[in-house]
Amino acid sequence: MQYGICNLGIVPMRLEPSDTSELVSQVLYGETFKVLEKRKKWSRIRISYDKYEGWIDNKQYLEISNENYETISKSIPVLSGDLLEYVADERKGIYTIPLGATLNGCDILKHTFDGHKETDKKDKSNIIKTAFLYLNSPYLWGGKTPFGIDCSGFTQMVYRLNGYTLKRDASQQATQGDALSFIEESEPGDLAFFDNADGDIIHVGIIMEDNYIIHAHGKVRIDRLDHSGIYNVESNKHTHKLRVIKKVI
Known part of the structure; x- marks a missing residue:
């Protein structure tokens, strides 16, 4: 089994492995998933959070180890709490991320985040x-x-x-x-x-x-x-x- 993490702000998840196929959901920054099937240009994935399945472009995610996948999946979610924020990479490159992006994988991606975070259950x-x-x-x-x-x-x-x-x-x-x-x-x-x-x-x-x-x-x-x-x-x-x-x- 292969595992992945979304390293971009918003990635389209499609019904079929094609850019013109129906959008069924989106994978937000930091979300992890299992790779169920990998083709030359596309991967069929299952998101760890809600078990939703669909196809994403192979260029729009990074593979991670089973250990990293399990660590992130079992940790308490830490989410971006602002409408629009950004993370920075080691070269100070900026990646914009939306409200609700997952921040638990920032260390694995070697990204830094200084914005407002949401975690734990609220009333x-x-x-x-x-x-x-x-x-x-x-x-x-x-x-x-x-x-x-x-x-x-x-x-x-x-x-x-x-x-x-x-x-x-x-x-x-x-x-x-x-x-x-x-x-x-x-x-x-x-x-x-x-x-x-x-x-x-x-x-x-x-x-x-x-x-x-x-x-x-x-x-x-x-x-x-x-x-x-x-x-x-x-x-x-x-x-x-x-x-x-x-x-x-």
């Missing part, structure tokens, strides 16, 4: 504060950063910055936590899931106070939440049908 009351860091970020299918993010990437990264683990996709996140019977039972930081006409869960957002929800739809935005679903005050209509509310924390 549930901090979830909404973190979510506001992404407000107005543009929607991007497969995105995980303030420069482009999808609905489940948004909830995953907000929870991760507070020390909690969510799976990558909305349908996967819906399997976590305990279901609530009514919106009135929820509290800020709980997750609301929404389905399509076929009953498939396709969307997720974070519940706020007073029947509001923050979610990624066109951009990270705040809308009303009722028993039917998400009500967009700008278009004066419901945009998503409520399926279930989950308490993960």
Whole structure:
């Protein structure tokens, strides 16, 4: 088995080994992974954090030893806490990194970081504060950063910055936590899931106070939440049908 670490700020993870293939997620700086299959130009990887799989360019990561992989995977995550920061290499070269980048591998990469760090679990009351860091970020299918993010990437990264683990996709996140019977039972930081006409869960957002929800739809935005679903005050209509509310924390 081979192992790798992302040594660049944001690396696209694709469905197939091609630059034109669908973006399914992103690998952020410092994230480690197992290399499941390696071809001439592409590698199929499994991210250690959420076990998500996809293809990345061989030029966009560094191989590391099993020992280094295990050391980073078992350590308490240390994440970049600012919207945009940088690390510097031994030659003072600069690598920009986004909010939520992992810093545990800086020593292995021989990089230095002097910015704000986030580590350990935080109180549930901090979830909404973190979510506001992404407000107005543009929607991007497969995105995980303030420069482009999808609905489940948004909830995953907000929870991760507070020390909690969510799976990558909305349908996967819906399997976590305990279901609530009514919106009135929820509290800020709980997750609301929404389905399509076929009953498939396709969307997720974070519940706020007073029947509001923050979610990624066109951009990270705040809308009303009722028993039917998400009500967009700008278009004066419901945009998503409520399926279930989950308490993960």
